[in-house]
Amino acid sequence: MREKILYLLALAAFVILARDIYVIARFPPEMNQGNAFKIIFFHVPSWVAAGTAVATALISSVLFLITKSFKFDATAVAATEVGVAFLTVGLVTGSLWARPIWGIWWTWDERLTTTLVLWLLYGGYLMFRHAIEEPTQRATFSAVLSIFAFIGVPIDYFSIRWWRTQHPSPVFFSSTGSFPHDWGMVMGWNIMAFLMLTVVFVAIRLEQEQAQREIDSLRRMAHAL
Amino acid sequence: MHWFSHVLFLAQASPDDVVREIARLQRNFQFLGYGFWAAWAVLIVFVLTMVSRERRLKREISSLKAMLEERQKR
Numbered sequence: 001m002r003e004k005i006l007y008l009l010a011l012a013a014f015v016i017l018a019r020d021i022y023v024i025a026r027f028p029p030e031m032n033q034g035n036a037f038k039i040i041f042f043h044v045p046s047w048v049a050a051g052t053a054v055a056t057a058l059i060s061s062v063l064f065l066i067t068k069s070f071k072f073d074a075t076a077v078a079a080t081e082v083g084v085a086f087l088t089v090g091l092v093t094g095s096l097w098a099r100p101i102w103g104i105w106w107t108w109d110e111r112l113t114t115t116l117v118l119w120l121l122y123g124g125y126l127m128f129r130h131a132i133e134e135p136t137q138r139a140t141f142s143a144v145l146s147i148f149a150f151i152g153v154p155i156d157y158f159s160i161r162w163w164r165t166q167h168p169s170p171v172f173f174s175s176t177g178s179f180p181h182d183w184g185m186v187m188g189w190n191i192m193a194f195l196m197l198t199v200v201f202v203a204i205r206l207e208q209e210q211a212q213r214e215i216d217s218l219r220r221m222a223h224a225l
Numbered sequence: 226m227h228w229f230s231h232v233l234f235l236a237q238a239s240p241d242d243v244v245r246e247i248a249r250l251q252r253n254f255q256f257l258g259y260g261f262w263a264a265w266a267v268l269i270v271f272v273l274t275m276v277s278r279e280r281r282l283k284r285e286i287s288s289l290k291a292m293l294e295e296r297q298k299r
Contacts, residue, residue, distance in 0.1 A: 034250045036256045084269040092263045092264070214283065218290065222293055
């Protein structure tokens with residue numbers, strides 16, 4: 001039953017995204033940026049998905065430190081891995097937008113730099129887990145690192161409000177930006193589809209973490225025999 | 226006002242300007258395509274990584290279980 005729900009969610013997300021590509025292609029080009037502006041329809045949802053995933057990792061890490069239950073550690077690593085995947089989508093699509101609009105692939109602007117630092121921190125978290133063998137120690141240190149890494153999320157989010165950046169000013173939740181209603185609807189659908197994918201990916205990775213724990217216990221049994 | 230500014234622009238533009246503008250719009254459309262493909266490609270790579278991990282985990286579980294059964298028989 002659980003698997004069926006996950007497959008249905010993934011299928012629904014795929015249908016929404018495929019339909020939206022068709023709808024987005026039919027929108028007129030933006031006045032100043034032309035069609036490249038429409039990359040925002042994949043760029044922003046990927047950040048929302050990544051933000052949700054790393055927030056889940058933060059909550060799970062805090063809960064692990066409180067309860068010492070390994071299911072929270074598994075949730076944290078599953079969510080972080082999905083978060084890193086969506087952060088990668090955000091960075092790549094941002095760079096592909098910057099090339100035709102700014103004429104460069106990358107600049108050391110506050111938003112871009114804090115995002116790259118965030119990507120490195122969470123990537124480091126995933127690599128760090130491989131360095132510690134002992135499960136309790138690994139989970140504890142990883143939880144602390146995950147909480148530390150999350151400090152970068154609000155800095156990254158507010159960077160375009162706190163500093164004058166080359167990155168465009170905020171379009172949503174801001175008095176300076178504006179977005180046509182029908183474009184906003186499509187953006188909303190895309191955000192929902194990305195969030196559905198986040199749920200599916202985290203659930204699948206969580207099952208894999210549980211399978212990994214089963215393997216660890218089977219190995220311990222094999223050593224004991 | 227919006228269409229009027231476009232008409233005004235076209236009236237002032239030379240053929241070279243129009244060609245340049247068309248090239249700019251085409252280039253932007255090309256990069257929109259790259260953006261969409263890149264987003265899908267990253268997600269597809271992530272899904273393929275998960276699928277291969279799933280297979281490895283299942284293989285490992287079944288081989289460990291088989292090994293444990295054999296050891297218990299002895």
